[in-house]
Amino acid sequence: MPTPTITRLSKSRIVSGLQCERRLWLETYRRDAMEIPAGSQAVFDTGNAVGELARQLYGPGLLIGHVDNTSRALAETAEALQRTGKRQTLFEAAFQHKDVLVRADVLRPVPGGYDLVEVKSSTSVKDYHLIDCAIQAWVIQNAGIPLRRVYLAHINTAFVYEGDGDYSGLLVVEDVTDSLADLREQVPAWVHRLQKVLRGDEPSVATGEQCSKPFECPFFEHCRVQEPKGPKYPVTILPRSAALIHALLGEGYVDLRKVPAGRLTNPIHQRIRHASVTGRPFLDPAVAGQLDGLGYPRHYLDFETINFAIPRWAGTRPYQQVPFQWSCHIEQRDGSLKEHAFLDLSGDDPTRNFAESLLRSLGTRGPILVYNKVFEAGRVVDLADWFPDLADALLALNERMVDLLPITREHYYHPAMMGSWSIKKVLPTVAPELDYDDLDDVADGGQAQLAYLEAIHPETPVDRRTTLDTALRRYCGQDTIAMVRLLQALAGR
The missing domain is CATH 3.30.420.10 (Ribonuclease H-like superfamily/Ribonuclease H)
Incomplete structure (x- = not known):
């Protein structure tokens, strides 16, 4: 078992920790227990492609490199910001505050400071995107950068590609500055709590809804196999019935076969229960x-x-x-x-x-x-x-x-x-x-x-x-x- 140590947080690790503290701990100390879904690389590649396109659309500018060398990325960012003369747009600029490291997708100079643009490959603004932006803004501002506005750029589904490499209009930009006020105030507490998690042993967190919301957790099997084996036919197999499942679990029903026949009113649910109890298939002649x-x-x-x-x-x-x-x-x-x-x-x-x-x-x-x-x-x-x-x-x-x-x-x-x-x-x-x-x-x-x-x-x-x-x-x-x-x-x- 690894000896827990204080570990630098990143935006993605904070988001993981907010989803589940156990996930954060496992990502830090037990990456060997990850089971990466087959499509993860494609999602990663899509994000990279959209980020690269954003750099073309927001260019010209300076791309801060050194993906695997934090110290050099921080130094190159600081050097670029301190240059005299005309300021330039920075891509993937690196900032650090309170042992939290972030990379900004787009940092654009404006009168009196900079605007931050976070780029997402999704088609709308999600709640977890706002958390992303709040963490970015908190670190960047506390690193001494005057941040004026925060924007989130995402895919415009109404865009129709006309050919010839012209992707103007592919990204929709939304000003989310005012939506971040409350979240930014919470960031210091998140950082303190999650750094404390990393100084301790593996948290004991039972599997549940957090295993798939907002993202599928790659450690689900690692956690599940350590839990008592559930019934052969759990109530959770009932389709399109989140409220009903929640109610049944609240009433103490875990095994679908134990649920009274009269408790289910939907004919399909009744059919599933009956087949689970009898072990026999149903076929309507x-x-x-x-x-x-x-x-x-x-x-x-x-x-x-x-x-x-x-x-x-x-x-x-x-x-x-x-x-x-x-x-x-x-x-x-x-x-x-x-x-x-x-x-x-x-x-x-x-x-x-x-x-x-x-x-x-x-x-x-x-x-x-x-x-x-x-x-x-x-x-x-x-x-x-x-x-x-x-x-x-x-x-x-x-x-x-x-x-x-x-x-x-x-x-x-x-x-x-x-x-x-x-x-x-x-x-x-x-x-x-x-x-x-x-x-x-x-x-x-x-x-x-x-x-x-x-x-x-x-x-x-x-x-x-x-x-x-x-x-x-x-x-x-x-x-x-x-x-x-x-x-x-x-x-x-």
Whole structure:
């Protein structure tokens, strides 16, 4: 066990400590216990890309380097601020006060002092952003810098990229100075408390809501395994029922099987409880007749998309879901299946080829079965907006879409689904031979996006790109064959 010592705080460590004191302690002394989510690097890369763009938009200026050398960064910042002559904008300027270190995204000279601009890759101002800004402002002002105003720049979702590298208007800037007054007064108390935490042993904090709000904690498993094992079916599996779960826990109910039958009024909740108690799945026989009414050919369709914070292709918006892959299993009346697919890993705008190939494959007759219609239908509407000459044919696809998610939710439940109707929870209960855990490289939508980003990177070797191509095709194809197996199971076949 490490011997606790006083450790310098940073803005990010203070934010971690405010979320959970145990997280701060673990980040400082037990980083080996971290489990980093697969998408963390992509989030980090997005933040860096937005920060770099902000420097272009707010430039010219001086970028303070020495990311891994605090002393040099502080010295370079001080030197830049003390230079005589015309003052310049500073990027990543380093400041320290009371053993708290911060780096300012943008520090702009204005009459009588400086303005601070914090840059975020989110699409709006969040409460924790204000905490960020309050910590930054407290340190910078106490380091002797006259700070006039504090601004927060974030992504403007209304921005449409017109091409040619022109990103003017991508960032929206909001003045948050007046919103920070109360928070800035709290910073000294936060610093004192959290430095005291770091001088002690690992805090004893039970897992709870703080493990995921405002951020997923990478130490969740480290903390969870040290706690007593909970019931097989906790009340927390009840979907869309935060208030109910809170009430049940307050009444002493932890195990869903112990909750009186009459205590739950929602039919789906009742169904989940009954299946958990009996261990038997529920299948409404009436659903078979509903499904038998579907015509042929049946098209089981799934899309994969990418959403860039900084739009890559003309006509797209920040974080807009741009489709780059589809898979479709087509079932004929005699039960025969054929898979059609599209995948573009060129790095060029994939949308025109995506739309045209989709129309060729789906034709003009037969139901189009999807799982969560709002997603695929929304992408089709986007395609229709981008390509008016294809709009009528594309929008006609939405008229043929049949959503298997609400049908499954209303008519089927298995105890192993643990309160979830995601296709990855449902599939093992109807077709255990189709296991997403057996997929290499790509086993969920987040990994599909990461694979796409890696595949289109110019430095990715050809053999690696080929591997990713195969993995993406296998994953997306499994999503559509999963719907085939699901419908067969619901229909009793």
